[in-house]
Amino acid sequence: MRKILLIHGPNLNLLGEREVETYGSRTLSQINEMIKKRAKKLGCEVRIKQSNNEGEIVSFIGEAKDWADALIINPAAYTHTSLAIRDAISAIGIPAVEVHLSNIFKRESFRQKSLTAGVCVGQITGFGPQSYLLALEAVMNILGEGKNADRKAAS
Ligand code: DQA
Numbered sequence: 001m002r003k004i005l006l007i008h009g010p011n012l013n014l015l016g017e018r019e020v021e022t023y024g025s026r027t028l029s030q031i032n033e034m035i036k037k038r039a040k041k042l043g044c045e046v047r048i049k050q051s052n053n054e055g056e057i058v059s060f061i062g063e064a065k066d067w068a069d070a071l072i073i074n075p076a077a078y079t080h081t082s083l084a085i086r087d088a089i090s091a092i093g094i095p096a097v098e099v100h101l102s103n104i105f106k107r108e109s110f111r112q113k114s115l116t117a118g119v120c121v122g123q124i125t126g127f128g129p130q131s132y133l134l135a136l137e138a139v140m141n142i143l144g145e146g147k148n149a150d151r152k153a154a155s
Contacts, residue, residue: 001045002143004136005068006035007060008050009076015101023101024128031129038133042140046072054082061088070139071096072132079104079114090119095142097135100125 008028011018016027026034032048039046047068051057057078064071071094078085079098089096096119103126104111117123121142124131140146 001043002069002140002145003067004039004044004046004070004072004139005060005064006046006048006072006132007057008048008074009057009078010052012074012076013050013052026129031132034129035132035136038136042136042146044136044140044145046136054078054084058084058088061085061092064094065092068094069143070094072099072135072139073097073116073120074099074101074132075116079116080110081115083115086115086119089116095139096120097138097142098123098125099131099135101128101131102126 013028015023015031016025028050035046035048049060051060057075061071071089071092073089073096075082075085075098079100098114098117098120104114105125114123122138124134124138127134137146
C-alpha cells in the first residue's frame, strides 16, 4: 500500500474560525477526516501532521524519506518565505504536490510567489478542502496507482 505524508503548515490548526470567508468553515479535523476517507477509497495510507514551526516541518519532511512514497504539503505562509522547506522537499527526492485552500494568485501580490512549488510536481490552489482530495488523486496517479495512471505528469 502506498504511503503518503500530508503536512499542514502554520495557522491551519485554526481553520473553521480563521478568516472563514477565505478558508471556509470546516475545521482541520473535519478536513482530515475527508482526507482519510478519500485515502481509504484510493487504497493508500496517509499520515497527517500539522505544525506552526518551520524547523519542525523541515524535520517532518526529512523523516519521510525513509517511509513515504509521496508528499502533500500546504506550507501556508511558509510557501512565500521558506527556502529551508523548499530545500527539504528537494532533498528527499520523492514526488510532492503543493496545496492551497485559497487561490493564491487571486490574493495579495506577496502570496502570488511560491518558493516551494518549483520543487513539487505541481500545485493545486483554490478549491478549498477539495484541493487536498485532488492532491491525493494526483499523487496516486504520479505513483502509477490512480485511475489515470497511464497519464504521466508533464515534465
Ligand atoms: C494558504 C495560503 C497562504 O498564503 C496563507 O498564508 C495560508 C493558507 C491556503 O491554503 O490558502 O496560511 O496556504
